[in-house]
Amino acid sequence: QTVLRGKDFISLQDWSKEEVDTLLDVSFDLKRKFAMGIDTPYLQNKTAMLMFFEESTRTRNSMEAGLAQLGGHANFLDTSTMQVNHGEVAKDTGVILGSFGHAIACRNCFWGEGNGNEYLRSLAEHAPVPIMNLQCNLYHPMQGLADLMTIQEKKEETKELNVSIIWAYATSHKKPISVPVTQALLFPRYSMNVTVAHPEGFELPDWVLKQAEENAKKHGGSFKVTNNMEEAYQNADIVIPKNWGSWVNHPDGGEELLEANKDWKCSEEMMELAKDDVSYMHALPADRGNEVEDSVIDGPHSIVYDEAENRLHTAKAVMTVTMGGKG
Ligand code: CP
Secondary structure (H helix, E strand, O other), X not given: OOOOOOOOEOOHHHOOHHHHHHHHHHHHHHHHHHHHOOOOOOOOOOEEEEEEOOOOOHHHXXXXXXXXXXXXXXXEEEHHHOHHHHOOXXXXXXXXXXXXXXXXXXXXXOOOOOOHHHHXXXXXXXXXOOEEEEEEOOOOHHHHHHHHHHHHHHHOOOOOOEEEEEEOOOOOOOOOOHHHHHHHHHHHHHOXXXXXXXXXXXXXXXXXXXXXXXXXXXXXXXXXXXXXXHHHHOOOOEEEEEOOOOOOOOOOOXXXXXXXXXXXXXXXXXXXXXXXOOEEOOOOOOOEOOOEOHHHHOOOOEOHHHHHHHHHHHHHHHHHHHHOOOO
């Protein structure tokens, strides 16, 4: 019996594979019902508080539209207009907002004491309602779940798929590592052969690599890291080139390192190295022209809009199972 009501959704690592499978089942069901115009009033009169420390297009709107479609209401909270901006602690905010509604969802990608993942964990410790991570410095589980759903739709069988998570050039190094970390941890749990590729200096933390290897070992996939971009494209079923931060390792010297690696761009030439039916994915927004050529992201291999659309269905699934269901 699966009772997920009240469970925090901060990292997919905190959810067993069976629980993630339940989220996927509910996502596919909600997607079918949405397409058929079937009402899904699973969260009638329920409210979620959406705290955003940063900008968002997909995450904010998938949550707001999704909760409306489930019969509930989302309170959008720009944290620059909240007392957290004057130093109110997560405990006080979490207890109070939790007493007004049925869930708190939060995006806080900042590094530093009390920020990012630490802020979310503190909300979770004190709030009487489930906490949903809308992206922090370390994880983006809503994105990871939508990515997995999209891969299952497009490729059917995930076992032994060659998936490459590739660092790509961007105009700023101050990026969270949440998307590649989430994918590197999640995809080996679905028996994929995962390659992480990046220039020297853009390493993911050791604990991520160790956990990803353990996940691969447990579930029959594989996990490797390379500094060779071409190797990552060769024979790939799926490529996910995205800029991610060197912030962790290079808080002061990132710009020079970034400039030296401008050739890490997803190009048609690179895509030629992959399998004929390779899919190009990106969480968006993309730094067009710098990290990817328009002809790739707008080309026949790109599934970025399907991936983004699935953010709606997966967000609805997470809200349905954590805010609804059996008490
Ligand atoms: N992929 C993603 O999280 O998009 P937003 O920043 O627009 O929410």
